[in-house]
Amino acid sequence: MPLTPLDIHNKEFSRSFRGYDEDQVNEFLDQVIKDYEALIRENKDLQNQTLGLQERLDHFTHIEESLSKTIIVAQEAADEVRSNSKKEAQLILKEAEKNADRIINESLTRSRKVALEIEELKKQASIYRTRFRTLLEAQLELLNTEGWQSMQFDNSEE
Template identity: 35%
Template structure:
């Protein structure tokens, strides 16, 4: 591209019937001025374009940075969400396992208490049976002893050669009847059919 100075310094050869030099110089001056204005405007426009391209490049870098930041933020948010879900699932799992352990412990304790209760019931039942047998044995022994004592006492009070009827109302000395053991009552809670 011609510069204004090149246009201004352009020399033309003159012929016999050529153009008038003053008109050519005047025209060249006008062209040079117009071209100079266009040249300056072109330089200014190039600077503006360069500045615009620089800004555009900066904006593109900024856009790329923002996009990368957005992608990173989305990825981070997704990772946080997944981590929170995993943490929540882990806590729920741990809570369920803890609850299951508590239930299992409670079931084991219940079974142990039931076994202990059944053992105590069996011991109580066995004790009642043994105590009832002992009491019955003692009562029988006491009855036998009372009958023996009554017979001895009766023999001592009967005159020689006289035997009273056995079903008569025999009175011991002092007005007491001989102990037969028939009026002895066993407490109801010691009967054979009691399981309590």
């Protein structure tokens, strides 16, 4: 069992003839008690300090672990966001290509329809021109007939 300052203080020595000077021994023991008490206090302070430092170390270790986990979670979230963004970009691109194909097909269909309408209008214009020519030729022929030629007016009678 370790020696305490009280043990040192209460220690009694037997007296003998021609022994040590009692006052010197007591002074020395008092000094030993003071030094021993100081060492015990210092030891307790160091133990308390060690406990405090250990608690801080544990705290910082916990923070480090939390930060590591947080970084891992953040990295996983970033990877997931990146992956989702790529998928979404691919879907948008496919949708855009589909829309572009649809627009092109609609444009081609309209273009063909307009071309057919133009052809129909050309045919109708040709038919109208032919009919108009036929009408004009019939009217010219009518003008060239004898009935019209006999209806000439004499300008000299005026």
